[in-house]
Amino acid sequence: MVRFMAFSIRRAWHGFWKNGLMSLAATATMVLVLVLLAGLIILVTGLNATLDYVQSEVQVVAYLKDSTTQQDVIALETTLQRMPQVTQVKFVSKAQAYQDFLARHPGEADVINSLPNNPLPASLQINLSDPSNYVDVATYLNSEPGVDHVMNIQQTVEQLNTVIGVLQTGGTVLLVIVGLIVLFIVVNTIRLAVVARADEIEIMRLVGASDAFIRWPFIIEGAMVGLFGAAITNVLLLLSQGPITGFMAEYFKVLPVEASATVGPTIGLIVLGAGVGIGVLGSFLSVRSYLIR
Amino acid sequence: MAMVSPATPDFKPSQNRRPDAPDRPEDSVPTRIVLAMQGVTKSYPNGRVALRGVDLMIPEGDFVFLVGPSGAGKSTVIKLLIREELPTKGLVLLDGRDLGRLKRRDVPKVRRRIGVVFQDFKLLPNKTVRDNVGFALEVTGTPRRQIIPAVDRVLRVVGLTGQADQLPGQLSGGEQQRTAIARALVHNPRLFIADEPTGNLDPVISWEIIQLLLRINELGVTVLMATHNADVVTAVRRRVVALENGRIVRDELGAAYHRED
Known part of the structure; x- marks a missing residue:
């Protein structure tokens, strides 16, 4: 052999x-x-x-009205975190949104700086355990007065x-x-x-x-x-x-x-x-x- | 792994042979039959019938010329013997073994018992004489330490010791054919088949090759040689088997190429 x-x-x-x-x-x-x-x-x-x-990214984004107070935000966050469908909630302040924008579009700082004040809203970025639970969470958010509008990333994902x-x-x-x-x-x-x-x-x-x-x-x-x-x-x-x-x-x-x-x-x-x-x-x-x- | 019997081509005459009558098996003491063909018919898929009811016995130590015009069936006989083809009808027995019923994996073992040379030598151009001969042992799994002495011995038999390290391209036609003969002998075959071995050689060289084959036969190897070379056959006066249209039309001892009536 x-x-x-x-x-x-x-x-x-x-x-x-x-x-x-x-x-x-x-x-x-x-x-x-x-x-x-x-x-x-x-x-x-x-x-x-x-x-x-x-898919792993934020699945629901709730843009907040500028008038929303710190307490309102904390209350929202707490409620959301108690919901079983929600795995994670992250608050993005107006200042943070501005920084993110600059980081993503470095060439367009002038555009945003030319405006009298920061036009970017604060937001809550919510991760769901299962994307199909979107409707429950969205309904709740839409009923909250501090929420300006809810964006469904799920649609984009699909x-x-x-x-x-x-x-x-x-x-x-x-x-x-x-x-x-x-x-x-x-x-x-x-x-x-x-x-x-x-x-x-x-x-x-x-x-x-x-x-x-x-x-x-x-x-x-x-x-x-x-x-x-x-x-x-x-x-x-x-x-x-x-x-x-x-x-x-x-x-x-x-x-x-x-x-x-x-x-x-x-x-x-x-x-x-x-x-x-x-x-x-x-x-x-x-x-x-x-x-x- | 199956090993070949160590190749020791010292070619001692077999015990059954009598020195006075090497070619007359029928009046000798019972001799072993190396090759027997019984009622062999071969037809090819295209409908051509190459052999019709051929009976042929070759006893150990015989030297047989297979003659006949082109297309008479000589090549088919040889193809059946090396089991390149299978008979359509009839038996081809090598040492009593039916080649028609051989299992595929046993074919190589039978081929090692047959040495065959062709008109076109079939040497490997990039190997030396020694390596061409040794190749036959190498590819059948013989240990190297057995290959070297075996190759030296057959090279001595065919008289090529001096050319052992040359390439086929450096040799004459006769030397190339002798290399092929050495390769066919190195397994110490039971039957040595030569298919038109002198077909590419001039008359003088052809004679040398025939002398070599006769000598190999004297050393005890059974030889079957298919040829067109009438001069050689007639001069040597050995057993002649003549084929025509796939039939054996003559089987004579000490005969000439053509019928002498």
Whole structure:
């Protein structure tokens, strides 16, 4: 068994380097595939993170009249906190709202400063244990005199949800289609590498090599193609991590986390697994057609 | 893991052989039959019938020429023997074992009992002579320490010791064929099959190859050689089996390529 393994690995290694051009072609195709895969995963992960973030955010915002007193606010807060549907209540003062606005729109400080006084209302931001409990809470808030109006973030979330759902489904469908096409390409590239050595396989069969002795070197070689492809892809991903984070920050502004930081190791593993898997599958399928007679 | 019997091609004449009559199994003491074909018919999916009711016995130590025009069925016989094809009807027995009923995973084991060489040598261009020969043992899981002496021995038999470290591209056609012969012998086969081994070689080199095959036969290996080479067959005067249209039309000892009536 040890001898068999040593033989297979040695032959795979020699096979990979002696057929350099074919190995290069297969590895390059593999890298393309894996980069595509990683890109799609990053995109879908980004969308999911956005959704999660928005969903976890404040679900009901009650804007307060400027006339509302401190006591009124405390009373409101206390009542809200006693409601079983409510998980958290946060008071945002007018001054805080002003600061938040400045932080979010740094270029527009002049606009707000040109006004005689701070136009931003104070608000209560309320988190719900279950978004569908919105109606109860909203009804209560609307009946309170200190509340100017209630904004239902839930509606926004639902709309966003629909959009993201479409994007996710589309992304997944795209991923599957691209994955299949790419699997086909990689399998064919590996097949070419195997065909290039059809005479070797023929000789092995003639001299009485068992199927395992013929198959395993090629499978290990396929795994090597996957391994190298994954390594190169991961290096590329690592190098582009900065720009990707920038991209994410640009397009998913709401996203507070550095997506690539949390997603990085997982994607690396997925890329590795997919690379080796595709390589092994490709070799297996390619050699199979030579063995079944 | 199944290991091959250690390859020790020292080619001692088998005990059943009598030095005075090596090619006449029928008047010798009971001899083992290496190859038996009984009522073998082979038709291909395209409807072509390559063999029709072929009966052929090859006893141990025999040297048989398989002759006949192109398309007579010589290649089909060889394909059946190396179990590249299965008979449509009839039995192909190698050492009493029915190749038609062989399990797929047992095919490699049977192939190790057969050495085969072709017109186009089938050598690996990027391996040396030594590695080409050793390859046959390597891919069947033979330990390295057994490969080296076995390869040295067969290279000595075919007279290529001096060329052991050359690549096939550096060799003459005859030397390439001798490399292929060495590779076919390294498993110490029960039956040595040569399919037009001189087809690509000039007459002088062809003679060298035939002499080598005769010598291998003298060392005790059963040889079946398919050929068009009438001069060689007629000169050597061994058993001749002639195929025509898928039938054996002649099976003579000490015969010429063509019928001598």
